[in-house]
Amino acid sequence: MNIAHLESSLNWGGQELRVIEQTQWLNANGHNCWIVARPQSAILMEARKRDIPNTEIDFRGSANPKIIRKLIRFIDQNKIELIDAHSNRDASYAMFAKWLTKVKVVRSRHVTTPIKHDFLHRLIWKYGNHQIITTANKINEQIIQLGLAPTSKVYTAKAGVDHNRYHANIDGSALKESLRIPSDHKVVSNIGMIREDKGQLFFLKACEIIAEQLPGVTFIQLGSATADTRTYESQVKEHWDKSKYKDRIKFIGYKSDIENYQAFSDIVMICSIGTEAQTRLVSQAFLMENSIIATTVGGLPEMISHNNTGLLCPPQNPEALAEAAIKLLTDSKLAATLRKNAYQHAMEEMTFEKMMDGMLDIYKKVCS
Numbered sequence: 001m002n003i004a005h006l007e008s009s010l011n012w013g014g015q016e017l018r019v020i021e022q023t024q025w026l027n028a029n030g031h032n033c034w035i036v037a038r039p040q041s042a043i044l045m046e047a048r049k050r051d052i053p054n055t056e057i058d059f060r061g062s063a064n065p066k067i068i069r070k071l072i073r074f075i076d077q078n079k080i081e082l083i084d085a086h087s088n089r090d091a092s093y094a095m096f097a098k099w100l101t102k103v104k105v106v107r108s109r110h111v112t113t114p115i116k117h118d119f120l121h122r123l124i125w126k127y128g129n130h131q132i133i134t135t136a137n138k139i140n141e142q143i144i145q146l147g148l149a150p151t152s153k154v155y156t157a158k159a160g161v162d163h164n165r166y167h168a169n170i171d172g173s174a175l176k177e178s179l180r181i182p183s184d185h186k187v188v189s190n191i192g193m194i195r196e197d198k199g200q201l202f203f204l205k206a207c208e209i210i211a212e213q214l215p216g217v218t219f220i221q222l223g224s225a226t227a228d229t230r231t232y233e234s235q236v237k238e239h240w241d242k243s244k245y246k247d248r249i250k251f252i253g254y255k256s257d258i259e260n261y262q263a264f265s266d267i268v269m270i271c272s273i274g275t276e277a278q279t280r281l282v283s284q285a286f287l288m289e290n291s292i293i294a295t296t297v298g299g300l301p302e303m304i305s306h307n308n309t310g311l312l313c314p315p316q317n318p319e320a321l322a323e324a325a326i327k328l329l330t331d332s333k334l335a336a337t338l339r340k341n342a343y344q345h346a347m348e349e350m351t352f353e354k355m356m357d358g359m360l361d362i363y364k365k366v367c368s
Helices: 014-028 042-049 065-078 088-100 119-127 137-145 173-178 200-213 227-242 258-262 280-287 318-330 332-349 352-367
Strands: 002-007 032-037 054-056 082-085 104-109 131-134 154-156 186-191 217-222 249-253 267-270 291-295 311-313
Touching: 002 014, 002 065, 002 088, 014 032, 014 042, 014 280, 014 352, 032 042, 032 065, 042 054, 065 088, 082 088, 082 352, 088 104, 088 119, 104 352, 131 137, 131 352, 137 154, 186 200, 186 258, 186 318, 200 217, 200 227, 200 249, 200 318, 217 258, 227 249, 258 280, 267 280, 267 318, 280 291, 280 332, 291 318, 291 332, 311 318, 318 332
Parallel strands: 002 032, 002 082, 032 054, 082 104, 104 131, 131 154, 186 217, 186 267, 217 249, 267 291, 291 311
Antiparallel strands: none
16 A cells, blocks of 8 residues: 555654654555655654655645645655544645545544544544544544544554564663662653653652652653743753752653663653553553553553553552552562563553554555
8 A cells, every 4th residue: 555644743752653663664564655744843854864755745724725735746646545644733634635536544643632623623523534543442432422433433553562672681781880870779760751741740759759768769761841841841850959869860861762771670650640542651661571650541541450460540649659669669579460461461462563453454444
């Protein structure tokens, strides 16, 4: 198939990485796949860095005639059979492509935030695609309850990751030493863009509670802010700067090789308080045999079975997060059991191949 992934976002995060990796997999497995994105966007730069076929379209507004013509010209020139639109703005242009050409359209939804359902947005959801793919059952429920699509038209693609990249045999000891983390320290990690809905302030507060009780623990945060979240980053750093445990809490910044940091992490802690679908981070942690603690936000409870593959806590509750971490850090038998269960589940349900096989089945069904 000839497939185009449309992404109008300018920033870089889990959604954009997922689109990039899906495109790479499709190209490596006999399909012709492009990234279509805005000039200077992070995803376009990454596509070029990885030699992924790409084209620039400056998705602005929702019905610009010049942009519609440019998209249709791209579809015709490259004989595109299917478009997968990943954000609201590009989904509106995909709708026009559906109406004006023979191209099939899949609408992907990656976040659990409330869906806008005014007249225009309802029009795009109901008549702008042939199929909807989401990253959490919670999103499906929202779409169906709003009457935007029937159950038969909505499919959940579980967050799969490459088990050849994320595995427990990576040696992280040298990197741990380079960060001046004592070799005998346990490590609790928080990974993700510094953003209010990701809950880094609650992570810091949980770290302080843990540090008060367990001296042999170091905490790391991997991720950076965007231009839109600098204010929140300042709040987080201000809290950190005033903490008496700041020397044991390290801000690493954005890293593309997060598996090397997970390799020396004992616990991965997801502190989200707002939007969170089925994040790839859970799949990565399961495959790398990290213990995992997460909040009961969005699609996280769909991925983590409490007291079976990980521990779940209410959001905005650093005391509960700390209690869960202390439980795993002091009960090695429980931690080992949860890690073993999580790894087995991930190998059965959370590999990248499993995810892409399911998505490819949907693509083929839409195009048949």
